[in-house]
Amino acid sequence: MSNSDKSGEGASKWRDKYLDALDQQEAAERAYQEELQILQRALVRVSVAADGQQRDLDAALELLRSSIRNNEKSRFHSALKALDAALLQFDDARDEMSTSLRAAMQSLIVPLLAREPARPLKKSLRELAQEVTRQGELLRSYPELLARLAGLQAEVLAVEEVPQSEKGGFLSRLMGSHQTSAAEGGESTPVHPSSDQPRERLSSGKSDRALFELNPNASLRDSETVSENMRNIINDLLQSVEAQALEPARVSALQQRLRSGITNADLIPMLEEVRDLVMAAYMAATRTFAAYLNEVNLELADIYGVLDAAVLHSGDLQSASDTMQADVLAEFERLQSQASEATDLTQLKNQVQSRLGSIRAALNAYRQRTSAAAPVTEQLSALAHRLKTMESEARKNREVLEEQRKKALQDSLTGLPNREAYNERIALEAQRFRRYGNPLVLAVCDLDYFKKINDTLGHQAGDRVLRVLSSAINKRLREVDFFGRYGGEEFVVIMPETTPEQAYTVLDKIRAAIFKTDFSYKDMPVELSVSIGIAEFRADDSAEQVFERADKALYEAKAAGRNQCRLADG
Ligand SMILES: Nc1nc2c(ncn2[C@@H]2O[C@H](COP(=O)(O)OP(=O)(O)OP(=O)(O)O)[C@@H](O)[C@H]2O)c(=O)[nH]1
Incomplete structure (x- = not known):
């Protein structure tokens, strides 16, 4: 091959390479332009969404949008700088706002706590205060926190307004009465924190908490309708009750309420009712099956x-x-x-x-x-x-x-009888008391500063404390006494044939023994003590009334410094 042939071939190779490089360059340019357009569109959309938060920020965002729309590169850079400064300012303002909102919420909660509301209400208020501290930085959490505060405030104030005789038993308010009033059972009566039914007020206070337990991301707007999934679950439960032909009128009223759509505010009272019905259906089915086995x-x-x-x-x-x-x-x-x-x-x-x-x-x-x-x-x-x-x-x-x-009747953590078992037993003992009139005492025990144990040593330590405490109390009571876990760190003792003074002597010994117990968790000594409220049954008392008196005495024992027993006032 001659030299001129060789150089012609070399030139054509270089030209091909150059054309390829040019094609690649154009493709990269096109891709870049497309990405730039996407970015600009996204920036415009984000800036529109962020509008209306603050005047300076709005102006900076408008500057940014117009520089993008008119494709003015130099204005785009200065708009970005202005936006940066406005955002910093906005951040500071937001921090200030959340700090002052947090302080405002706490200053609303403190006077409510100072009114010494009933223990469950006090618990809810304390939990709310903790949540405000925890979540208070997030402005979006305020609507829910405020709704909870409004509900609790209404409860505290309304409880003070309602005369004692109209309050109903603590137990029935806490557990939900088995009989619903016409207003409660009404088809689409929404249960609102501001309602003046004591039970409903309490339930709706709990509703919020329970909803968050079901789904921590749940939005708690009372007016929001409940998801279809949740409605289906409730419906399934109702159908299982329906199959037992138990309380058909109550079941069909609930089904109708469900069909007409329920809101978050209705949810917990409805779940409480369904729970009662399911429990009753289960017990009825158990009884029927036991009778059948007997026949066989x-x-x-x-x-x-x-x-x-x-x-x-x-x-x-x-x-x-x-x-x-x-x-x-x-x-x-x-x-x-x-x-x-x-x-x-x-x-x-x-x-x-x-x-x-x-x-x-x-x-x-x-x-x-x-x-x-x-x-x-x-x-x-x-x-x-x-x-x-x-x-x-x-x-x-x-x-x-x-x-x-x-x-069904046993608490899985401690192995003690649970609240359902307590309900059965107290009904039986109350009936015996009415028939024979022998002395009967009910005591409510509550572990002191249990939250601190959970917070410092963890829930596992808390669970162990509950087990140790249960067996320590259980082994010191008589066979005929009933000892059960009422819920959380609260226990109940039913003492038949016992006067309040005798009960006091026994329970105070138990209290002292618990205080002396050397309990440690992972080599860390933990001081344990309980407060106990004691009340006797009096003629015409319902179990709920006695529970309420014992609970009030317990509250007094707590207020007087804890680690003590207190007899309910005559
Ligand atoms: N580990 C554990 N903790 C529980 C259980 N049930 C309830 N608790 C916790 O018990 C604590 C009760 O706290 P509070 O009602 O504030 O009562 P406390 O700290 O004992 O204060 P006082 O009763 O006023 O002495 C809460 O932190 C609950 O989370 C349980 O089964 N296991």
Whole structure:
């Protein structure tokens, strides 16, 4: 190849390379322009969304938008600088605002706490104060925090206005009454914090908390409708109650309320009602099943009686079988001895044939004697087999049922009877008290400063404290006393045949013993103490009224410094 050919080839290679590079450059340019446009559009949208927060910020955002719209590069840079400064200012202003909002919220909560509201209300207020400290930096959390504060404030103030006689029992307010009033049951009556029904006020205060427990990201606007998912779950629960044909009117009223759409404000009172219905349905189903098992047991006992008699009457079958076995064995023995004595094969063959004939005859005789009775015997043995299976199934069912019942009435953390078990027992004891008038005492115990234990050592330590405390109290009470976990760090003691003074002596000893207990968690000593409120049953008292008095005495014990017992006022 000549030199000029070589240089022509080299030039064309370089041209191709140059054209390729040019194509790549153009493609990169196009991509860059597209990305730039996307960024500009996004910037404009964000700036529109951020409008209206603050005047300086709005002006900086408008400057930025117009520089983008008119494609003015130099203005774009100065607009970015102005925006930066406005944002810093805005941040400071927002911090200031959240600090002053936080202070304002706390200054609203403190006077409410100073009014010494009932313990559950006090708890809710304290929790709210903590949440304000925790979440107070987020301006968007204020609508929810304010709604909670408004609800609690209404409760505190309204409780003070409602005369004692109209308040209803603490228990019924806390647990939710089993009977709903016409207003409560009304189709679309929204349950609002400002409602003047004491139970509803309390429930709605709890609603907010419970909602957050269900979904920490939940928005708590009372007027928001509840999600379809949640409505379906409630509906499923109602259907399971409906299947038990229990309180059909109440169930269909709830279903109708659900269909017409419920808001967050309605949710918790409704869930409380559904919970009561489901519990009642479960208990009713348990009772029905237990009654059925009882009937099966009685029937089994009857059938066994009949079988026993049949076995007695089948004595002749047994003797037929014995005769047949004896005949067959005798024939075999004869066969054996003849076989050993036989001198030739033909003789042996004849002897075997004759003996086999005898065995066949014995078997035939047995078959004839038993053939008449055979169907009855087979039926009896099939029946016995079926009965055995039924009996073992019934026993298993009984065990499962017993297990379920135990679980439903037991607190899983401490193994103590739970609030449902307390409800059953207190109703029984109150009935006995009304009939016989023997002294009956109810005490409410509450661990002191439990929150501090949880906060400093963690929930696991708290749980261990609850278990230790439960067994420490339980082992010091009599068999006839009832000791259960009412909820959280609160326990209840029912002491039948006991005067308040006797109860005081026993419980104060227990209190002192707990205070002396050396408890430590991971080598850290933890001081434990309890406060106890004690109240006796008086004529015409309901269990709720006595609970309320005991709880009030407990509150006084707490206020007087904790680690003490207090008798409710006469
Ligand atoms: N570890 C644990 N903590 C629980 C349980 N149930 C409730 N608690 C906590 O118990 C604490 C109760 O706190 P508070 O009502 O403020 O009562 P306290 O700190 O004992 O204060 P006083 O009763 O006034 O002496 C809360 O922090 C609850 O979270 C539980 O099952 N396990």
